[in-house]
Amino acid sequence: MTRPTEALRPPTMADVAREAGVSHQTVSRVLSGHPNVRATTREQVTAAIERLGYRRNSAARALVTRRSRTIGVIAVDPTLYGPASTLAGLQEAARDEGYLVSTVTLRSGGGHALEDALDHLAAWGVEGAVAITPQRSSVQALARLAPPFPVVTVEGSHGLDIPGVSLDQELGARLVTEHLLATGHETVWHVAGPEDWLESAARTEGWRAVLEEHGIRPPRVLRGDWSPLSGYHAGQELAGLALAGRGAAPVTAAFVANDQMALGVLRALREAGIRTPQQVAVAGFDDIPEAGFFPPPLTTVRQDFTAIGRRSIQLLLEHIEGTAAGVEHVVVEPQLIVRASTRSQDGA
Amino acid sequence: MTRPTEALRPPTMADVAREAGVSHQTVSRVLSGHPNVRATTREQVTAAIERLGYRRNSAARALVTRRSRTIGVIAVDPTLYGPASTLAGLQEAARDEGYLVSTVTLRSGGGHALEDALDHLAAWGVEGAVAITPQRSSVQALARLAPPFPVVTVEGSHGLDIPGVSLDQELGARLVTEHLLATGHETVWHVAGPEDWLESAARTEGWRAVLEEHGIRPPRVLRGDWSPLSGYHAGQELAGLALAGRGAAPVTAAFVANDQMALGVLRALREAGIRTPQQVAVAGFDDIPEAGFFPPPLTTVRQDFTAIGRRSIQLLLEHIEGTAAGVEHVVVEPQLIVRASTRSQDGA
DNA sequence: CACTGGATTGTTAGCGCTCACACACGTCGG
């Protein structure tokens, strides 16, 4: 009684054509907004589409146009606030441009991790990819692998032959360091991120440059792995140095390479009985949502992750469309956010 | 001199067939691991594939098999630690099963946001989707819309006719509340999350149930929006109540519905000169990476987000493959993490 | 030595769509 295959197969363009009394090609024209279709015909087709609940089959479309309208994203740790926010901005932008975003997380570092990720994306025919892989090794691998589609990096390709978007990390570090010096500190200590991370290197570089410009010999760099725990350890070391009081550089200010580690540093200092900012001022980097509620609220550098995501999509699309003018590096400006952790308060 | 179109078109199955001296069907058989292919033939084909750098065209494959091997994810705010972690676990699991994961973020709440997101995914022919949309309204919309592919919720479909995976939020809240009562507190105050969130409601429910089981009349519920700032405001209110000292319920313990808000509460208490945990004990929920470094380290409930992601993919695949046994609700157990914020310390 | 049956391989027909082209109409200028 009921039509046999109706529920099984979604309606096709031919079905719509039959329903509207036109050819499938006319349906296609209506769907792709071709101008040369009579208004009445267009309406009939639209009505038929509506009636049948028709959707264009993206696989068939991709097959013939050779365009999947899909963009891949490779992210190292999408659990971190930065990558997660970038991802969100990127996804929004891509969607506005009519692209779907497929994400692949990089299984922790292993040698072939990046290659596998690219393979996975390639197997699904993405038209391009954004790599949020801010480690030196990853970017080098990327340059070596030469994937079959354009790739844009986020915080990656400084100086390499790959287009990318990045925050001016060095400027951010400079702003913080200048700020701390301007507050009256003799020198500024630094807790860096992992050596392999480009962001980490750039932040250290900015810090070092400012000190040297002021004729200050940079103290030894402490190093963490972005985690609060590693910051805690670094903080313990700083506390020890601060209390010892001797040695070349007095510990009265520290620029920590990200907010999470700064949280750990703050904790270690507090445990050692050192007050922030009165005895040791602390600044971070990222401006995670929690930063304003740290004890004390943290001076930090705000990154506009959403803008970074948006710009990277923009850049990638230029490369996909072929309108890109060479290998461009977009740089986004950071913003210094001054809070209590570096402000000598009146009270207490 | 060079072959004309070589660089333009990636090699096709026919190219491989020619190169290997077999039919394209044999190539297809090799690729899909069909058993009835002679070993020597298989090797020739494999070699030809290697030589040409051939990859199967996923669009053509999807067209004929009617399977896109793509799964969609709808996430409300992938910037939050929970959703981000779930997403990561989910993505890993899906990849292991040979699926690509495409993400769509829900533009903040708007009426048609969910519908648009589903549309977007449907347009790309996903085989199923996971919805990380823990708001009551979203889940109701989901139930109403009946998308053309199976959908599994994360923290969503309690009691609804949609399969889903969720943490036993109520149990988590119970664990915390019991713990606080066991520590000797007369009652436990509660800072809840947004009313529209199911997780929020479940946590409040668990808290209320335990108090009532102990014959304690639950104090008025304070409410935030998950953000540290909202926690800060709630904390100010709590501090006021604590210092006022009068009123029915003494403020000596608070269960805050997530760690971020707990950070704000801690800050507000500290500013009011109230010590944690000595005067007011505070517990959170989620166990974000920072929680162990809060001032003081925060007692909280750990969620295994990775497991949740994995289980949701598993569940979704069952529905895609059609092997699902009805509308299942998978529940993951939470774990209480006791830290200093609820422990009466000896010193100070 | 013809005959059966499994293993191996080839042939054919689409999947649903877009592209290139062909065709039917006008309308207009010469």
Place this chain on the structure above:
DNA sequence: CCGACGTGTGTGAGCGCTAACAATCCAGTG
């Protein structure tokens, strides 16, 4: 009144693949 043109529409081919079927080969069997 005829050809050139522009508008709207239909026709045919084919994107690269898999599924169904057909064909072939080579034992082993009676």
